[in-house]
Amino acid sequence: MSTRVLVADDSSTMRKIILRSLQAVGVPNATEAADGDEALKIFKPGDFDLVLTDWNMPGKNGLEVVQEIRKIDKDVKIMMVTTEAEKSRVLEAIQAGVSDYLVKPFTADTLREKLEKHGC
Numbered sequence: 001m002s003t004r005v006l007v008a009d010d011s012s013t014m015r016k017i018i019l020r021s022l023q024a025v026g027v028p029n030a031t032e033a034a035d036g037d038e039a040l041k042i043f044k045p046g047d048f049d050l051v052l053t054d055w056n057m058p059g060k061n062g063l064e065v066v067q068e069i070r071k072i073d074k075d076v077k078i079m080m081v082t083t084e085a086e087k088s089r090v091l092e093a094i095q096a097g098v099s100d101y102l103v104k105p106f107t108a109d110t111l112r113e114k115l116e117k118h119g120c
Contacts, residue, residue, distance in 0.1 A: 003120045004047065005030040008039035008065060009054040009081065014104070018052060018081065024108040025115060036060030045073040050120045052102070055082035055089070063096050070097040077118045081106075 005022060007030050009015045015032050022030050031048070033039035037059040043051065051069060055062035066078050077099040084090075085103045093101060100114050 002029065003027050003049045003115070005120075006033060006039060006043060006048045006051045007031070007053075008033040008036060008051065008057070008062070010035045010057040011054070014054065014081075021106070021108045021111045025112040027115070027120075036062065036065040039065050040068050043069055043073075045076070048076055050077045050079065050115070050118070052079050052081050055080055055084045055093070063093060066093065066096040066098055077120060079114060079118075 005027055007015055007018050009018065019030055031042060033042055035057045039053060040060060053062040053065045060068070062080055062082065069076065069078060078097065079100045079102050080093045080098045081102045081104060083104045090101055099118055102111065102114055
């Protein structure tokens with residue numbers, strides 16, 4: 001069974017990079033969301049094994065996406081993919097319920113390590 005992934009990022013270029021990286025590490029299919037609002041419309045408990053969300057997006061930002069998903073699904077893995085690397089922001093994301101953090105720019109190898117760490 002392949003990992004089911006939801007990718008939320010307002011940059012179409014970044015979504016393409018993430019999708020290519022996922023394909024490179026053996027995750028052939030992912031669902032795209034152009035922003036946090038769309039991600040929350042698409043997300044249903046049990047439909048995804050992993051959510052990769054950008055932090056800075058119009059509408060609902062990544063932190064709000066994490067908080068909303070956690071209200072309805074405590075178990076899905078959520079990875080914040082962002083340029084926000086300050087310690088206070090990382091702690092804020094962890095408190096909101098992210099499983100891990102992936103700092104842009106990243107390599108396919110870094111993504112693979114994070115996926116393996118979480119059994120995805």
